[in-house]
Amino acid sequence: MEYILMIIGAVLVNNIILVQFLGICPFLGVSSKVNTALGMGAAVTFVMALATLVTSALQKYVLVPLNITFLQTIVFILVIASLVQMVEIMLKKMSPSLYKALGVYLPLITTNCAVLGIAIKVTEQPLIAAHGFSIIDSTIYSVAIAIGFTLAIVIFAGLREQMELVDIPKGMKGVPIALITAGILAMAFMGFNGLVPLP
Amino acid sequence: MSKVKILTKGFFKENPSLILVLGMCPTLAVTTSVNNAIGMGAATTFVLLMSNLIISLLKNVIPDKVRIPCFIVIIATFVSIVDLIIQGFVPALSESLGVFIPLIVVNCIVLGRAEAFASKNGVIDSILDGLGMGIGFTISLILVAAVREILGAGSFMGFQFIPSDYNILIFVLAPGAFLVLGFIMALMRHIINRVTEKRKNKMCAAK
Numbered sequence: 434m435e436y437i438l439m440i441i442g443a444v445l446v447n448n449i450i451l452v453q454f455l456g457i458c459p460f461l462g463v464s465s466k467v468n469t470a471l472g473m474g475a476a477v478t479f480v481m482a483l484a485t486l487v488t489s490a491l492q493k494y495v496l497v498p499l500n501i502t503f504l505q506t507i508v509f510i511l512v513i514a515s516l517v518q519m520v521e522i523m524l525k526k527m528s529p530s531l532y533k534a535l536g537v538y539l540p541l542i543t544t545n546c547a548v549l550g551i552a553i554k555v556t557e558q559p560l561i562a563a564h565g566f567s568i569i570d571s572t573i574y575s576v577a578i579a580i581g582f583t584l585a586i587v588i589f590a591g592l593r594e595q596m597e598l599v600d601i602p603k604g605m606k607g608v609p610i611a612l613i614t615a616g617i618l619a620m621a622f623m624g625f626n627g628l629v630p631l632p
Numbered sequence: 633m634s635k636v637k638i639l640t641k642g643f644f645k646e647n648p649s650l651i652l653v654l655g656m657c658p659t660l661a662v663t664t665s666v667n668n669a670i671g672m673g674a675a676t677t678f679v680l681l682m683s684n685l686i687i688s689l690l691k692n693v694i695p696d697k698v699r700i701p702c703f704i705v706i707i708a709t710f711v712s713i714v715d716l717i718i719q720g721f722v723p724a725l726s727e728s729l730g731v732f733i734p735l736i737v738v739n740c741i742v743l744g745r746a747e748a749f750a751s752k753n754g755v756i757d758s759i760l761d762g763l764g765m766g767i768g769f770t771i772s773l774i775l776v777a778a779v780r781e782i783l784g785a786g787s788f789m790g791f792q793f794i795p796s797d798y799n800i801l802i803f804v805l806a807p808g809a810f811l812v813l814g815f816i817m818a819l820m821r822h823i824i825n826r827v828t829e830k831r832k833n834k835m836c837a838a839k
Binding site: 454505615 | 653656657660661670694701704705709710712715716734735737738739742744749802805807808809810811813814815817819821825836
Protein backbone atom coordinates (compact mmCIF):
# COMPACT_ATOMS: atom_id res chain seq x y z
CA MET A 434 0.00 0.00 0.00
CA GLU A 435 2.82 2.35 0.92
CA TYR A 436 4.41 1.77 -2.47
CA ILE A 437 1.16 2.35 -4.39
CA LEU A 438 0.72 5.66 -2.58
CA MET A 439 4.33 6.59 -3.28
CA ILE A 440 3.90 5.84 -7.00
CA ILE A 441 0.60 7.75 -7.32
CA GLY A 442 2.15 10.63 -5.41
CA ALA A 443 5.19 10.72 -7.68
CA VAL A 444 3.25 10.41 -10.96
CA LEU A 445 0.26 12.68 -10.36
CA VAL A 446 0.47 14.77 -7.18
CA ASN A 447 4.14 15.77 -7.32
CA ASN A 448 4.47 15.63 -11.08
CA ILE A 449 8.10 16.36 -11.88
CA ILE A 450 7.42 18.89 -14.63
CA LEU A 451 4.19 20.60 -13.70
CA VAL A 452 4.68 20.80 -9.94
CA GLN A 453 8.43 20.51 -9.31
CA PHE A 454 9.66 22.39 -12.42
CA LEU A 455 12.41 19.94 -13.31
CA GLY A 456 13.15 19.00 -16.92
CA ILE A 457 11.47 22.02 -18.51
CA CYS A 458 13.99 22.13 -21.39
CA PRO A 459 12.99 18.80 -23.00
CA PHE A 460 9.38 19.54 -22.05
CA LEU A 461 9.44 22.65 -24.25
CA GLY A 462 11.99 21.38 -26.77
CA VAL A 463 10.91 17.87 -27.75
CA SER A 464 7.16 18.14 -27.47
CA SER A 465 6.01 19.10 -30.94
CA LYS A 466 4.95 15.52 -31.86
CA VAL A 467 3.47 12.73 -29.72
CA ASN A 468 5.89 10.12 -31.13
CA THR A 469 9.05 12.06 -30.31
CA ALA A 470 7.62 12.85 -26.88
CA LEU A 471 7.13 9.12 -26.25
CA GLY A 472 10.71 8.42 -27.37
CA MET A 473 12.07 11.10 -25.03
CA GLY A 474 9.94 9.74 -22.19
CA ALA A 475 11.30 6.22 -22.71
CA ALA A 476 14.90 7.45 -22.85
CA VAL A 477 14.47 9.53 -19.68
CA THR A 478 12.86 6.60 -17.84
CA PHE A 479 15.75 4.32 -18.78
CA VAL A 480 18.51 6.77 -17.84
CA MET A 481 16.80 8.03 -14.70
CA ALA A 482 16.29 4.53 -13.27
CA LEU A 483 19.89 3.57 -14.03
CA ALA A 484 21.34 6.85 -12.76
CA THR A 485 19.38 6.77 -9.50
CA LEU A 486 20.40 3.13 -8.95
CA VAL A 487 24.08 4.09 -9.23
CA THR A 488 23.94 7.42 -7.39
CA SER A 489 21.88 6.12 -4.47
CA ALA A 490 24.31 3.21 -4.08
CA LEU A 491 27.21 5.67 -4.15
CA GLN A 492 25.48 7.92 -1.62
CA LYS A 493 24.76 5.03 0.74
CA TYR A 494 28.04 3.10 0.55
CA VAL A 495 30.65 5.76 -0.31
CA LEU A 496 29.64 9.35 0.41
CA VAL A 497 27.85 8.88 3.75
CA PRO A 498 30.29 6.40 5.39
CA LEU A 499 33.29 8.52 4.37
CA ASN A 500 31.48 11.69 5.51
CA ILE A 501 32.05 13.52 2.22
CA THR A 502 28.45 14.36 1.28
CA PHE A 503 29.54 17.90 0.33
CA LEU A 504 31.05 16.35 -2.81
CA GLN A 505 27.56 15.09 -3.81
CA THR A 506 27.00 17.56 -6.67
CA ILE A 507 30.35 16.93 -8.37
CA VAL A 508 30.17 13.14 -7.97
CA PHE A 509 26.57 12.86 -9.18
CA ILE A 510 26.98 15.01 -12.29
CA LEU A 511 30.14 13.13 -13.31
CA VAL A 512 28.45 9.76 -12.75
CA ILE A 513 25.39 10.81 -14.77
CA ALA A 514 27.41 12.29 -17.64
CA SER A 515 29.64 9.24 -17.97
CA LEU A 516 26.68 6.88 -17.52
CA VAL A 517 24.83 8.48 -20.44
CA GLN A 518 27.94 8.13 -22.62
CA MET A 519 28.37 4.49 -21.59
CA VAL A 520 24.73 3.63 -22.17
CA GLU A 521 24.98 5.17 -25.62
CA ILE A 522 28.07 3.11 -26.56
CA MET A 523 26.66 -0.11 -25.10
CA LEU A 524 23.27 0.26 -26.77
CA LYS A 525 24.96 0.87 -30.10
CA LYS A 526 26.75 -2.51 -29.86
CA MET A 527 24.21 -4.64 -28.02
CA SER A 528 20.83 -3.53 -29.25
CA PRO A 529 20.93 -1.46 -32.45
CA SER A 530 17.14 -1.35 -32.72
CA LEU A 531 16.75 0.19 -29.25
CA TYR A 532 19.64 2.52 -30.04
CA LYS A 533 17.83 3.70 -33.16
CA ALA A 534 14.71 4.41 -31.13
CA LEU A 535 16.41 6.19 -28.21
CA GLY A 536 19.74 7.27 -29.75
CA VAL A 537 18.86 10.83 -30.71
CA TYR A 538 17.53 11.65 -27.25
CA LEU A 539 20.37 10.21 -25.16
CA PRO A 540 22.90 13.07 -25.51
CA LEU A 541 20.12 15.56 -24.69
CA ILE A 542 19.59 13.90 -21.33
CA THR A 543 23.00 14.82 -19.88
CA THR A 544 21.97 18.46 -19.67
CA ASN A 545 18.51 17.53 -18.42
CA CYS A 546 18.19 18.81 -14.89
CA ALA A 547 15.50 16.21 -14.12
CA VAL A 548 18.01 13.35 -13.82
CA LEU A 549 20.39 15.19 -11.45
CA GLY A 550 17.46 16.76 -9.61
CA ILE A 551 15.86 13.40 -8.86
CA ALA A 552 19.21 11.83 -7.92
CA ILE A 553 19.60 14.57 -5.29
CA LYS A 554 15.94 14.58 -4.21
CA VAL A 555 15.92 10.82 -3.63
CA THR A 556 18.53 11.32 -0.90
CA GLU A 557 16.06 13.58 0.94
CA GLN A 558 12.73 11.77 0.30
CA PRO A 559 11.04 11.09 3.67
CA LEU A 560 9.57 7.67 2.85
CA ILE A 561 12.86 6.40 1.41
CA ALA A 562 14.69 7.79 4.44
CA ALA A 563 12.28 5.89 6.71
CA HIS A 564 13.33 2.64 5.01
CA GLY A 565 17.01 3.40 5.55
CA PHE A 566 17.66 4.64 1.98
CA SER A 567 17.06 1.25 0.38
CA ILE A 568 18.39 1.30 -3.19
CA ILE A 569 15.37 -0.60 -4.52
CA ASP A 570 13.01 2.01 -3.04
CA SER A 571 15.00 4.81 -4.65
CA THR A 572 14.88 3.12 -8.04
CA ILE A 573 11.12 2.49 -7.82
CA TYR A 574 10.61 6.13 -6.89
CA SER A 575 12.71 7.36 -9.82
CA VAL A 576 10.81 5.12 -12.27
CA ALA A 577 7.51 6.50 -10.95
CA ILE A 578 8.83 10.06 -11.38
CA ALA A 579 9.90 9.22 -14.93
CA ILE A 580 6.42 7.85 -15.71
CA GLY A 581 5.04 11.19 -14.52
CA PHE A 582 7.48 12.95 -16.86
CA THR A 583 6.36 10.80 -19.82
CA LEU A 584 2.68 11.35 -19.00
CA ALA A 585 3.06 15.14 -18.85
CA ILE A 586 5.19 15.44 -22.00
CA VAL A 587 2.88 13.17 -24.05
CA ILE A 588 -0.29 15.06 -23.01
CA PHE A 589 1.48 18.33 -23.76
CA ALA A 590 2.65 17.10 -27.18
CA GLY A 591 -0.94 16.15 -28.00
CA LEU A 592 -2.08 19.67 -27.13
CA ARG A 593 0.71 21.26 -29.18
CA GLU A 594 -0.15 19.12 -32.22
CA GLN A 595 -3.64 20.60 -32.10
CA MET A 596 -2.23 24.10 -31.63
CA GLU A 597 -0.46 23.95 -35.00
CA LEU A 598 -3.84 24.49 -36.68
CA VAL A 599 -4.88 27.48 -34.57
CA ASP A 600 -4.38 31.14 -35.42
CA ILE A 601 -2.18 32.61 -32.68
CA PRO A 602 -1.10 36.29 -32.27
CA LYS A 603 2.39 36.91 -33.65
CA GLY A 604 4.12 37.68 -30.36
CA MET A 605 2.58 34.62 -28.68
CA LYS A 606 3.79 32.07 -31.22
CA GLY A 607 6.20 29.37 -30.09
CA VAL A 608 7.41 29.35 -26.50
CA PRO A 609 4.99 31.89 -24.88
CA ILE A 610 1.83 30.06 -25.92
CA ALA A 611 3.46 26.75 -24.97
CA LEU A 612 4.15 28.12 -21.47
CA ILE A 613 0.57 29.35 -21.09
CA THR A 614 -0.76 25.95 -22.20
CA ALA A 615 1.56 24.32 -19.66
CA GLY A 616 0.13 26.67 -17.02
CA ILE A 617 -3.41 25.51 -17.77
CA LEU A 618 -2.22 21.88 -17.74
CA ALA A 619 -0.58 22.53 -14.35
CA MET A 620 -3.91 23.86 -13.09
CA ALA A 621 -5.55 20.61 -14.19
CA PHE A 622 -2.87 18.64 -12.33
CA MET A 623 -3.54 20.69 -9.19
CA GLY A 624 -6.83 18.80 -9.04
CA PHE A 625 -4.84 15.77 -7.88
CA ASN A 626 -3.75 17.63 -4.74
CA GLY A 627 -4.85 15.79 -1.63
CA LEU A 628 -5.16 12.46 -3.47
CA VAL A 629 -2.37 11.08 -1.31
CA PRO A 630 -2.23 11.96 2.40
CA LEU A 631 0.97 13.79 3.29
CA PRO A 632 3.45 11.75 5.35
CA MET B 633 32.82 44.33 -30.02
CA SER B 634 33.36 47.00 -27.38
CA LYS B 635 33.69 46.07 -23.71
CA VAL B 636 30.47 47.87 -22.79
CA LYS B 637 28.54 45.94 -25.43
CA ILE B 638 29.87 42.60 -24.14
CA LEU B 639 28.65 43.53 -20.68
CA THR B 640 25.24 44.90 -21.64
CA LYS B 641 24.16 42.47 -24.37
CA GLY B 642 22.88 40.03 -21.75
CA PHE B 643 20.59 42.62 -20.15
CA PHE B 644 17.98 42.82 -22.88
CA LYS B 645 19.05 41.92 -26.42
CA GLU B 646 20.38 38.46 -25.56
CA ASN B 647 18.64 38.05 -22.21
CA PRO B 648 19.31 34.38 -21.36
CA SER B 649 15.92 33.38 -20.02
CA LEU B 650 13.44 35.73 -21.72
CA ILE B 651 14.92 35.86 -25.25
CA LEU B 652 17.22 32.84 -25.60
CA VAL B 653 14.91 30.58 -23.51
CA LEU B 654 17.75 29.07 -21.46
CA GLY B 655 17.62 28.12 -17.79
CA MET B 656 13.86 27.73 -17.66
CA CYS B 657 13.72 25.47 -14.60
CA PRO B 658 15.05 27.99 -12.03
CA THR B 659 13.14 30.83 -13.73
CA LEU B 660 9.89 29.00 -13.07
CA ALA B 661 10.70 27.38 -9.76
CA VAL B 662 12.36 29.98 -7.53
CA THR B 663 10.35 33.05 -8.56
CA THR B 664 7.73 32.76 -5.81
CA SER B 665 9.25 35.80 -4.07
CA VAL B 666 11.64 38.59 -5.04
CA ASN B 667 14.04 37.64 -2.24
CA ASN B 668 14.40 34.12 -3.64
CA ALA B 669 14.92 35.53 -7.13
CA ILE B 670 17.71 37.84 -5.96
CA GLY B 671 19.39 34.97 -4.07
CA MET B 672 19.21 32.63 -7.04
CA GLY B 673 20.38 35.36 -9.43
CA ALA B 674 23.36 36.22 -7.24
CA ALA B 675 24.36 32.55 -6.89
CA THR B 676 24.13 31.96 -10.64
CA THR B 677 26.02 35.19 -11.41
CA PHE B 678 28.85 34.15 -9.09
CA VAL B 679 29.10 30.71 -10.72
CA LEU B 680 28.98 32.23 -14.22
CA LEU B 681 31.65 34.80 -13.38
CA MET B 682 34.06 32.36 -11.73
CA SER B 683 33.63 29.54 -14.25
CA ASN B 684 34.08 31.97 -17.18
CA LEU B 685 37.23 33.35 -15.50
CA ILE B 686 38.80 29.93 -14.85
CA ILE B 687 37.82 28.46 -18.21
CA SER B 688 39.19 31.41 -20.17
CA LEU B 689 42.46 31.08 -18.21
CA LEU B 690 42.69 27.34 -18.87
CA LYS B 691 41.38 27.32 -22.44
CA ASN B 692 44.82 26.57 -23.94
CA VAL B 693 45.58 23.81 -21.42
CA ILE B 694 42.34 21.82 -21.70
CA PRO B 695 42.46 19.28 -24.56
CA ASP B 696 39.66 19.86 -27.05
CA LYS B 697 38.22 16.34 -26.86
CA VAL B 698 37.54 16.32 -23.12
CA ARG B 699 36.59 19.98 -22.77
CA ILE B 700 32.93 19.41 -21.83
CA PRO B 701 33.70 17.12 -18.84
CA CYS B 702 36.42 19.59 -17.75
CA PHE B 703 33.94 22.49 -17.93
CA ILE B 704 31.41 20.49 -15.92
CA VAL B 705 33.95 19.75 -13.16
CA ILE B 706 34.98 23.43 -12.95
CA ILE B 707 31.34 24.56 -12.83
CA ALA B 708 30.39 21.88 -10.28
CA THR B 709 33.25 23.00 -8.02
CA PHE B 710 31.98 26.57 -7.89
CA VAL B 711 28.39 25.39 -7.44
CA SER B 712 29.47 23.35 -4.40
CA ILE B 713 31.27 26.41 -3.00
CA VAL B 714 28.14 28.55 -3.44
CA ASP B 715 25.97 25.81 -1.94
CA LEU B 716 28.14 25.59 1.18
CA ILE B 717 28.34 29.39 1.54
CA ILE B 718 24.54 29.77 1.33
CA GLN B 719 23.98 26.87 3.73
CA GLY B 720 26.37 28.44 6.20
CA PHE B 721 25.39 32.11 6.08
CA VAL B 722 21.76 32.26 4.84
CA PRO B 723 20.15 28.95 5.88
CA ALA B 724 16.63 30.31 5.24
CA LEU B 725 17.48 31.00 1.60
CA SER B 726 19.10 27.57 1.28
CA GLU B 727 15.86 25.99 2.51
CA SER B 728 13.59 27.88 0.11
CA LEU B 729 15.81 27.35 -2.97
CA GLY B 730 16.42 23.71 -2.05
CA VAL B 731 17.52 21.43 -4.87
CA PHE B 732 17.83 24.32 -7.33
CA ILE B 733 21.21 25.46 -5.97
CA PRO B 734 23.03 22.21 -6.86
CA LEU B 735 21.07 22.26 -10.13
CA ILE B 736 22.96 25.40 -11.26
CA VAL B 737 25.46 22.80 -12.59
CA VAL B 738 23.05 21.73 -15.32
CA ASN B 739 21.79 25.24 -16.02
CA CYS B 740 22.21 25.61 -19.78
CA ILE B 741 23.27 29.27 -19.37
CA VAL B 742 26.48 28.44 -17.47
CA LEU B 743 27.70 25.63 -19.74
CA GLY B 744 26.48 27.56 -22.78
CA ARG B 745 28.58 30.64 -21.95
CA ALA B 746 31.60 28.46 -21.14
CA GLU B 747 31.36 26.70 -24.49
CA ALA B 748 30.29 29.64 -26.65
CA PHE B 749 32.28 32.49 -25.12
CA ALA B 750 34.86 31.75 -22.41
CA SER B 751 36.59 28.97 -24.36
CA LYS B 752 37.27 31.37 -27.26
CA ASN B 753 37.85 34.78 -25.67
CA GLY B 754 40.27 36.55 -23.33
CA VAL B 755 40.03 36.78 -19.55
CA ILE B 756 38.60 40.31 -19.23
CA ASP B 757 36.03 39.80 -21.97
CA SER B 758 34.93 36.51 -20.38
CA ILE B 759 34.52 38.14 -16.96
CA LEU B 760 32.39 40.90 -18.49
CA ASP B 761 30.34 38.37 -20.44
CA GLY B 762 29.72 36.24 -17.34
CA LEU B 763 28.78 39.28 -15.28
CA GLY B 764 26.47 40.64 -18.00
CA MET B 765 24.69 37.34 -18.56
CA GLY B 766 24.34 36.82 -14.80
CA ILE B 767 22.84 40.27 -14.32
CA GLY B 768 20.49 39.71 -17.27
CA PHE B 769 19.35 36.43 -15.74
CA THR B 770 18.84 38.13 -12.36
CA ILE B 771 16.81 40.94 -13.96
CA SER B 772 14.46 38.48 -15.64
CA LEU B 773 14.12 36.44 -12.41
CA ILE B 774 13.24 39.60 -10.45
CA LEU B 775 10.75 40.66 -13.14
CA VAL B 776 8.87 37.36 -13.02
CA ALA B 777 9.10 37.18 -9.22
CA ALA B 778 7.82 40.74 -8.76
CA VAL B 779 4.67 40.04 -10.80
CA ARG B 780 4.07 36.76 -9.01
CA GLU B 781 4.70 38.10 -5.52
CA ILE B 782 2.60 41.27 -5.97
CA LEU B 783 -0.37 39.40 -7.48
CA GLY B 784 -0.07 36.20 -5.47
CA ALA B 785 1.02 37.34 -2.01
CA GLY B 786 0.29 41.08 -2.14
CA SER B 787 3.81 41.94 -1.07
CA PHE B 788 7.15 43.09 -2.49
CA MET B 789 10.38 41.76 -0.95
CA GLY B 790 8.37 40.61 2.06
CA PHE B 791 6.71 44.02 2.57
CA GLN B 792 2.93 43.44 2.66
CA PHE B 793 0.82 46.18 1.03
CA ILE B 794 -2.29 44.33 -0.16
CA PRO B 795 -4.26 42.55 2.62
CA SER B 796 -4.09 38.79 2.29
CA ASP B 797 -7.87 38.52 1.66
CA TYR B 798 -7.41 40.07 -1.79
CA ASN B 799 -4.54 37.92 -3.05
CA ILE B 800 -4.75 35.67 -6.10
CA LEU B 801 -3.13 32.58 -4.66
CA ILE B 802 -2.75 30.80 -8.01
CA PHE B 803 0.15 33.10 -8.96
CA VAL B 804 2.46 31.81 -6.24
CA LEU B 805 1.48 28.20 -7.02
CA ALA B 806 2.88 26.16 -9.90
CA PRO B 807 0.46 27.21 -12.71
CA GLY B 808 1.08 30.91 -12.03
CA ALA B 809 4.76 30.49 -12.87
CA PHE B 810 3.98 29.18 -16.35
CA LEU B 811 1.30 31.82 -17.01
CA VAL B 812 3.35 34.82 -15.83
CA LEU B 813 6.49 33.77 -17.71
CA GLY B 814 4.44 33.05 -20.85
CA PHE B 815 2.81 36.49 -20.82
CA ILE B 816 6.05 38.36 -20.03
CA MET B 817 7.80 36.56 -22.89
CA ALA B 818 4.95 37.33 -25.28
CA LEU B 819 5.12 41.02 -24.26
CA MET B 820 8.90 41.12 -24.86
CA ARG B 821 8.50 39.58 -28.30
CA HIS B 822 5.69 41.98 -29.16
CA ILE B 823 7.88 44.97 -28.22
CA ILE B 824 10.81 43.63 -30.25
CA ASN B 825 8.57 43.02 -33.27
CA ARG B 826 7.20 46.57 -33.01
CA VAL B 827 10.67 48.13 -32.77
CA THR B 828 12.09 46.20 -35.73
CA GLU B 829 9.03 47.05 -37.83
CA LYS B 830 9.37 50.74 -37.04
CA ARG B 831 13.06 50.64 -37.95
CA LYS B 832 12.24 48.98 -41.26
CA ASN B 833 9.63 51.62 -42.06
CA LYS B 834 12.10 54.41 -41.29
CA MET B 835 14.70 52.79 -43.55
CA CYS B 836 12.14 52.57 -46.37
CA ALA B 837 11.10 56.20 -45.89
CA ALA B 838 14.72 57.35 -45.94
CA LYS B 839 15.28 55.61 -49.25
